[in-house]
Amino acid sequence: xxxxxxxxxxxxxxxxxxxxxxxxxxxxxxxxxxxxxxxxxxxxxxxxx
Amino acid sequence: xxxxxxxxxxxxxxxxxxxxxxxxxxxxxxxxxxxxxxxxxxxxxxxxxxxxxxxxxxxxxxxxxxxxxxxxxxxxxxxxxxxxxxxxxxxxxxxxxxxxxxxxxxxxxxxxxxxxxxxxxxxxxxxxxxxxxxxxxxxxxxxxxxxxxxxxxxxxxxxxxxxxxxxxxxxxxxxxxxxxxxxxxxxxxxxxxxxxxxxxxxxxxxxxxxxxxxxxxxxxxxxxxxxxxxxxxxxxxxxxxxxxxxxxxxxxxxxxxxxxxxxxxxxxxxxxxxxxxxxxxxxxxxxxxxxxxxxxxxxxxxxxxxxxxxxxxxxxxxxxxxxxxxxxxxxxxxxxxxxxxxxxxxxxxxxxxxxxxxxxxxxxxxxxxxxxxxxxxxxxxxxxxxxxxxxxxxxxxxxxxxxxxxxxxxxxxxxxxxxxxxxxxxxxxxxxxxxxxxxxxxxxxxxxxxxxxxxxxxxxxxxxxxxxxxxxxxxxxxxxxxxxxxxxxxxxxxxxxxxxxxxxxxxxxxxxxxxxxxxxxxxxxxxxxxxxxxxxxxxxxxxxxxxxxxxxxxxxxxxxxxxxxxxxxxxxxxxxxxxxxxxxxxxxxxxxxxxxxxxxxxxxxxxxxxxxxxxxxxxxxxxxxxxxxxxxxx
Numbered sequence: 001x002x003x004x005x006x007x008x009x010x011x012x013x014x015x016x017x018x019x020x021x022x023x024x025x026x027x028x029x030x031x032x033x034x035x036x037x038x039x040x041x042x043x044x045x046x047x048x049x
Numbered sequence: 050x051x052x053x054x055x056x057x058x059x060x061x062x063x064x065x066x067x068x069x070x071x072x073x074x075x076x077x078x079x080x081x082x083x084x085x086x087x088x089x090x091x092x093x094x095x096x097x098x099x100x101x102x103x104x105x106x107x108x109x110x111x112x113x114x115x116x117x118x119x120x121x122x123x124x125x126x127x128x129x130x131x132x133x134x135x136x137x138x139x140x141x142x143x144x145x146x147x148x149x150x151x152x153x154x155x156x157x158x159x160x161x162x163x164x165x166x167x168x169x170x171x172x173x174x175x176x177x178x179x180x181x182x183x184x185x186x187x188x189x190x191x192x193x194x195x196x197x198x199x200x201x202x203x204x205x206x207x208x209x210x211x212x213x214x215x216x217x218x219x220x221x222x223x224x225x226x227x228x229x230x231x232x233x234x235x236x237x238x239x240x241x242x243x244x245x246x247x248x249x250x251x252x253x254x255x256x257x258x259x260x261x262x263x264x265x266x267x268x269x270x271x272x273x274x275x276x277x278x279x280x281x282x283x284x285x286x287x288x289x290x291x292x293x294x295x296x297x298x299x300x301x302x303x304x305x306x307x308x309x310x311x312x313x314x315x316x317x318x319x320x321x322x323x324x325x326x327x328x329x330x331x332x333x334x335x336x337x338x339x340x341x342x343x344x345x346x347x348x349x350x351x352x353x354x355x356x357x358x359x360x361x362x363x364x365x366x367x368x369x370x371x372x373x374x375x376x377x378x379x380x381x382x383x384x385x386x387x388x389x390x391x392x393x394x395x396x397x398x399x400x401x402x403x404x405x406x407x408x409x410x411x412x413x414x415x416x417x418x419x420x421x422x423x424x425x426x427x428x429x430x431x432x433x434x435x436x437x438x439x440x441x442x443x444x445x446x447x448x449x450x451x452x453x454x455x456x457x458x459x460x461x462x463x464x465x466x467x468x469x470x471x472x473x474x475x476x477x478x479x480x481x482x483x484x485x486x487x488x489x490x491x492x493x494x495x496x497x498x499x500x501x502x503x504x505x506x507x508x509x510x511x512x513x514x515x516x517x518x519x520x521x522x523x524x525x526x527x528x529x530x531x532x533x534x535x536x537x538x539x540x541x542x543x544x545x546x547x548x549x550x551x552x553x554x555x556x557x558x559x560x561x562x563x564x565x566x567x568x569x570x571x572x573x574x575x576x577x578x579x580x581x582x583x584x585x586x587x588x589x590x591x592x593x594x595x596x597x598x599x600x601x602x603x604x605x606x607x608x609x610x611x612x613x614x615x616x617x618x619x620x621x622x623x624x625x626x627x628x629x630x631x632x633x634x635x636x637x638x639x640x641x642x643x644x645x646x647x648x649x650x651x652x653x654x655x656x657x658x659x660x661x662x663x664x665x666x667x668x669x670x671x672x673x674x675x676x677x678x679x680x681x682x683x
Contacts, residue, residue, distance in 0.1 A: 014520040022521075022528035026559060030536065033555040039548055045539070047548050 127226055129300025129627035130219045137217065137631040144216035145633035146645065151212050153608055153649040155205035157329075158198050158656070159283075160322070160607070163276045164330025165195035166249070168364050170269040177262060187357055189253050193667065194337050195330075196250060197660045199243075217631075220622045224286065227296065231282065231306050238279050245272035277323070284318045285310040290623050291614070292386045300626040313386045317379035324375050327368040329607065332599040335361030337661050339596035352585035358596050359424055365599055366417040367500070370493050370564070373410075374557050381550075383617070390624070394617045398636055402613055404455050407485070409606040411449040414496055416595040416602070418445060421499045423592035430581040431506035437498065444495045448488035456480025483541020486553045490533045490560045498526065501567050508578040518574040525566045529559045604653050608646040612637075 027045075034041050040048040130136075137144065169188045176184030214221050225232060249268045256265035294312035295304030302309065338358035345351045384391035395403060422438050425431035454476050458464075465471055478484060510518070533556050540552035618624050620634040628634075637645070 011516055011520065014517050015523060018517075018520040018524035019527055022524040023531065026528050026532040026562075029558060029562065030532065030552075030555050033558050034548075034551055037551045037554060039551040047544055 126301040129223055129296075129623060131628065132219055132630045134630055134632060136219055138215060139632075140216065143633055144212075144631065145637075148209070148212050148216060149645055150649055150652070151205055151209040153611060154652060154656070155202060155209045156611065157604065157607065157649070157653045158202035158205060159280070160326040160329050161333055162195050162198045162202050163280055164326035165191055165198075165334065166246075166269060166272050166276060167327055168331065170266065170273060172360070173266060173269065177266070183353075183356070185257070187360065190357070191334050192250050192253070194334055194660065194664045196246075197663045199246060201656055201660070217622075220627065223300070223623075223627060224289075227289070227300075227302055227309055228286065229306060231285075231310070235279065235282050238275050238282070242272060242275040242279060245269075245275060280322060280326075281315075281319050282310075284322060285312070285315055287614075288312045288314040288318050290621075291383075291390075291618055293623050293626050296626060298626070300623065314379065314382055317375070317382045321372070321375040321379050324368055324372050325607070328365050328372060329600075329603045331361050331364030331366075331368065332596075332603045333657060335365060335596040336600045336657070337361075337664070339593035340661060341665075343590060343593050348586055355427075355585045355588055358420075358593065362417060362420050362596060362599070363500075365603075366414075366421075366496065369413065369417070370497065373489050373493070377553070377557070387624070390617045393619060394613055398639070399613050399616060400457075401455065401639065402609060404453055405609060406606065407449075407452040409602045409609070411445075411452060411492075412602045413599060413606070414492055415445060415449070416598040418442075418496055418499045420592050420595040421503045423589050423595070425503055425506050426589070427583050427585060427587050428507040428581050430509065431502075434502035434506055437502055441495045441499055444491055448492045448495070451479050451488040452485050452492070454479040454484070478542070481541075482553070483537045483549060486541070486556055487534055487537035490556050491530065493560050494526065494529060494533075494563050497564050497567060501571060504571065505575070507581045507583050508575045509581065510574050510578050512574055512577070515574055518570050522567065522570050525563055525570075529563045532556075532559050600657070601650070601654065604650045605646060608649050612642050612646060616642075 030045065031041055042048045140147075169191045172184050172188040172191070176182065176188065245268055249265065249272050252265060252268065256262060256268075289309060289312055292312045292314045293300075295302060295306075295309030297303050335358055338354045338361055342351055342354035342358060345354060380391065380395065383394065393399060418441065425434070425438075456477065457471065457480070458468075458473075460468065460471065472480070512518070536552040536556050536559070540548045616636045618629075619636060620629050621627065622629045
């Protein structure tokens with residue numbers, strides 16, 4: 001089985017941090033892809049303009 | 050045994066070359082006939098002597114050549130012909146039906162024989178890098194299966210060319226005029242492809258090791274280069290008929306051959322067919338492996354064919370994953386070229402076929418996933434991931450049901466009043482594209498997860514950061530699911546159409562991020578992993594039936610979408626340029642099309658069974674009869 005260096009709390013913390021990072025990543029991706037198509041978004045992801 | 054294997058295809062090969070030569074002669078001979086038929090007014094003019102002919106004892110023939118008139122005629126641009134129904138030969142049965150069957154059969158086999166050498170080359174390359182002869186043997190066996198397919202492709206190609214020139218002579222004459230010398234290049238490429246094919250296949254054992262192996266790989270590369278060039282050239286005819294370029298409104302050629310070929314739909318079709326062919330080829334050879342697995346008694350052979358089936362399924366499903374995106378690009382380009390054409394495809398009579406398409410794609414994904422889950426029983430380490438299978442199955446089924454939900458139902462007046470409108474208040478929102486985009490992307494992500502857990506099931510990560518890697522992988526999936534649903538729901542239902550369409554691209558990118566992250570994280574995390582033993586051959590027999598389901602669904606799907614692609618031209622041979630005035634100049638009804646699609650699917654599967662039988666035949670050897678001793682018994 002995989003090496004288990006982290007306890008349950010550590011693994012949960014790692015998971016939460018990873019989820020936050022990935023959500024931020026997808027947020028940036030949405031801005032990028034929509035912007036490239038000439039469809040800019042506001043910070044709250046509503047259509048800009 | 051090897052020698053015995055190589056005996057059969059020689060005959061098929063010679064036959065194919067002979068047939069191709071005949072085909073080329075026929076194509077160009079018939080083109081001349083067609084041109085002569087349209088260019089001359091009477092038989093007397095056709096047999097009129099050109100130049101001065103003087104018979105013995107007779108005065109010289111006076112030939113009045115109106116040079117100026119001829120030059121003027123030559124300079125006059127040639128527009129697309131305007132035909133009447135009398136211009137189409139009547140052979141007593143529907144000309145369209147004849148061409149439909151032949152074209153579809155040619156396309157099926159063409160797709161197969163173009164695809165198999167592509168992944169055979171890759172498998173061979175993997176064999177070189179891993180120094181594992183099993184890859185090389187498997188690649189050779191894949192080629193053996195498809196070899197008969199080349200002859201069958203040529204037979205249907207020749208028959209199709211004959212049918213087209215006989216039944217649609219003016220259309221073919223016009224297309225020959227538009228594409229000009231490209232036809233010669235196309236015909237020439239067949240010689241190259243045949244040459245590389247036979248040297249590649251028969252030279253397999255002669256060019257197996259050392260530097261000679263690289264010569265063999267180069268031959269494979271050249272075989273694929275010729276095959277792909279043939280494919281993109283043929284695609285340009287189809288896309289020219291759908292979205293003509295390089296000609297004016299009357300069909301007069303105003304551009305060069307490159308401008309004629311590179312119409313707006315050419316590259317979307319090229320990409321779509323390239324990917325689809327690989328998926329289709331993988332599915333067909335997977336059925337061969339399943340057939341051999343089920344009929345084998347020897348555990349070694351069962352292990353071999355199990356591995357072959359797994360590889361085929363891997364090729365079919367992995368290349369199938371990006372296919373919806375290529376299809377989406379094609380449809381977007383169709384809409385951009387002609388909104389009317391796009392609406393005919395997805396909003397008119399053909400719209401319901403996309404529901405049928407969803408059923409077939411759902412079948413393919415369910416069958417592919419089921420095979421992977423069944424295959425996990427090959428390793429003991431798969432127990433860790435079995436809990437995920439239920440979640441994946443749930444996602445697949447729910448998304449499948451959303452995808453097949455129609456937007457518009459064919460209802461009677463009483464049914465509409467009972468329903469409270471033509472759209473069901475709950476199911477209605479699920480019938481439109483935003484819901485379906487969410488469903489498709491989630492199904493693809495779920496399928497990739499099946500692949501990932503399958504590939505992980507025989508490994509144990511040894512790197513210290515494995516828990517962090519797993520946390521990141523879970524976050525990649527969860528974030529992607531949230532993002533795909535958010536993009537579909539918010540932009541799909543609460544903003545305007547432009548944002549709705551734009552957000553679907555972001556959904557596709559999200560799915561691709563999952564696939565790329567999954568591949569990168571796993572390749573780093575399991576680089577020096579502890580490998581658990583895999584027991585090839587230890588798979589339930591029922592899993593093999595999933596491999597049979599794949600080519601059936603793929604074949605039916607290809608025929609169905611071929612009908613849609615061709616029908617969007619409505620009553621045009623060449624859209625907006627050359628009208629179809631034949632008795633068949635209408636979109637065939639869905640029921641009729643369904644029968645035709647089923648007919649070609651059954652015909653193709655029968656031919657595939659023949660191909661498998663021939664491939665098996667080459668491996669069997671009749672024992673030499675024992676000669677009876679004089680006066681005794683045998």
